[in-house]
Amino acid sequence: MSTEVQRYSLNGETMGTRYTALFYANAGIDTDEVGRRLAQAVDRVDQQMSSWRADSDLNRLNAAPEQEWLAVHKELITVLAAALRVSQQSSGAFDIAVGDLVDAWGFGPGQQSITEQAMASAPPRARMSASAALVVDLQRNQVRKRAPLHLDLNGIAKGFGVDELARCLEGFGITRYLVGIDGEMRARGLKPDAQPWVVAIERPCRGAREVMGVMELSDAAIATSGDYRQWVDVGGQTYAHTMNPATGAPLRNPLAAVSVVASTCMLADAWATALLVLGEIEGPRLAQERGMDALFVLHDGDQFKEISIVGGRLQAHIEHRPIDPSNDSESR
Template structure:
């Protein structure tokens, strides 16, 4: 039997989309068993953190009475604690206490359609951030709501699911892989030729799927947030699915997309959302302060402009056709 490294590609359905795993390993490899474990990993996240599943652990927390400690799965406790930390570090730009907004604007399971009056009313709403409304005891895997809130993890859960895929392959002793769900991906090791993994960056145009550029990653994760995949039109205006906690409504700034490279996909996912909300000035400034890697794509008329931050250093801005 050959012991030469071979290429394997596995995939399946999850979270309304598909997961994928590309890896190199020496045979024999039980592809069916590995794929079953990959599905189990992402399905666990979906069953715990989906707002679309009535009996998910997240929805049970959303429905729980205030001031009552509720046992939650360890994975959910990890994601909630991380979400609160990123919220504090981003000065509230990343906030998971936006579930009511997500639903009201037609992006949740209720699939409501907002009206012009709803848009005006949302500007007058007083909101409590998750950092004040939620308390987590990660040591005991407990959570409680200090005040009424509806949590939504769409800006972080998918990234965590990718990390769980990586953990799964690690458990199989696989050390060279690229795993992903949509634009959230995580890589370990390199390809057999020693080259890093190459990830395509999509051009942020609505209704068009084309590559704008590529990034090479090795032992890192990448995630993109943008205004071009999920959106609605109200009174002739387009609204993104990403909520701005300060506005109490979908974000309204010049950013088309933000791509973040981080140690874990959960962090890359959350920070991509936070930077989208912060906008083209405050976003790059905070990325520099925190020494992060991020690519900001800005609407510039009919074209795009790129702002790149590498290891916290601002690079020259360029036009992206």
């Protein structure tokens, strides 16, 4: 095989969106085989963790009787265990036991229309969290429910899928790459010119896709949660798809989006959701306590303001100014 390094770009459909893989490798690499393995990696995640596939392992778990151990694949156990850890570390702000809320508000597979009458009959606030009701056995790849639970992994599965893309490329010996599913990205190494990968941060505007800024990424992952992709309008009020476990209803706070940089995209994904739920005060506070890298974008009338946490240190609050969208970034 040639030792000349070339840039490759592969992509495909997954999880209702698309995955991408940009990487540098020797000329002549079997891109058909790499593409096949990438597709298999994300299909395996979707098959195990999708709320939208009736035969997924997640839906099998949701339908399983309480108090009985259920054997599941290692990938699902890994994600469930991580979800419970982030839930505990965020004081319950991240909770995967919100599937009934997601469905009740019209964001689930049924996509029923939500009305003011339906809002009044939504599931009650008093509910058991996944941390309290789910037992995960990592050694035996088993899980048990102490009580009825309707789990939803949309706040963490996509990030795990990105990590699986990364693992797939590394299995081919590829160590310089940028992989992503929609806006969740993970990078490793530097490009041949010794420059890091450049990732675009989306401006959190409903109904439009614009670049707000860019971030250099190397040996890290980034994920964003926000109120601008999926929402419903009921009685003149808009409700985003992220559920607040404390209220049993869609999240409503001044945050438009939260982006988190972490070692894995799974953790970045889960923490972006957790910090979004915690809000504009408790979110930055916890990010500082945990030494995180996070960007909080707040609604400020028709504009946005940003709170940036780098290595747990609060940076100056800045008012958003749009950048030139022609900026050359690998991902948008």
